[in-house]
Amino acid sequence: MIILVDGAAGVIAGPAIGYGAHLWLARQRAAQQERLAEARVHAELAPAADLLAATLASGAGPREAAEVVGRSLDGTVAERLRQVAAELRLGGEPAVVWPRLAALPGAGGLARCMERAGISGVPAVEPVARIAAELRAEHGRAAAARARRAGVLVTLPLSACFLPAFLALGVAPVLIGLAGGLLGRH
Structure with missing residues (x-):
């Protein structure tokens, strides 16, 4: 469908519609970038949680586990773990520092578990391993849904x-x- 607007109204409507289309496309691109970043974080969480559970099982504390896993991986989750470990090493309070990891989409449970372990000293191996299994299952369900949609x-x-x-x-x-x-019979 093409709409033609003549005269002064066309001179005003053309740039206005073009600018509106530009804004709409910019918002669509920003939303797409945000969805891609969120998907990358979700994909990074399960391996990071698995490594955190393994590191905690070997006897490391939450700070040491975050530091080791942060250095072992790449990506947004690893970067955030490195930041958390650095702040904890410098004397930051676990209740203040671990919510920085929780700010990542899907990392709230893992951050709360690590925070509790950092504050109380309660072993976090079992809860972190359970969270890692849940994250893997969620990642598998999302992959299956994408395959069905494809x-x-x-x-x-x-x-x-x-x-x-x-x-x-x-x-x-x-x-x-x-x-x-039918026509031949008549």
């Missing part, structure tokens, strides 16, 4: 190709034959 999206182009061919080669000859038979 399967559905793939059928659209196929139906656009095969449906006309089916109609032209399968249904049309039958209808033409029926119509010829």
Whole structure:
């Protein structure tokens, strides 16, 4: 659909609509970037939680575990773990420092568990291992949902190709034959 606006209204409407489209596209790109960043964080959380559980099981404390895992991995979660470990090493309070990890999407439970372990000294191996298993399961469910969605999206182009061919080669000859038979009898 094309709309043409003539005269002064067109001179005003053209740039206004163009600017509106530019803003809309900029918001769409920003939202897409945010979704991609969130997906990367979710993908990084499960391996980081697994490594935290393994490090805690080896006898390290929450600060040492965060430091080791932060140095072992790359990405947003590893960077945040390095920051948390550095602040704890400098004397930061666990109740103040660990919520910085919780600010990442999906990392709240892991951060609370590590915070409790840092404050009370309670072993965090079991809860962190459970959180890691939950994160892996959630990541697997999300991957399966994306695969199902991709399967559905793939059928659209196929139906656009095969449906006309089916109609032209399968249904049309039958209808033409029926119509010829009906018209020939009159």
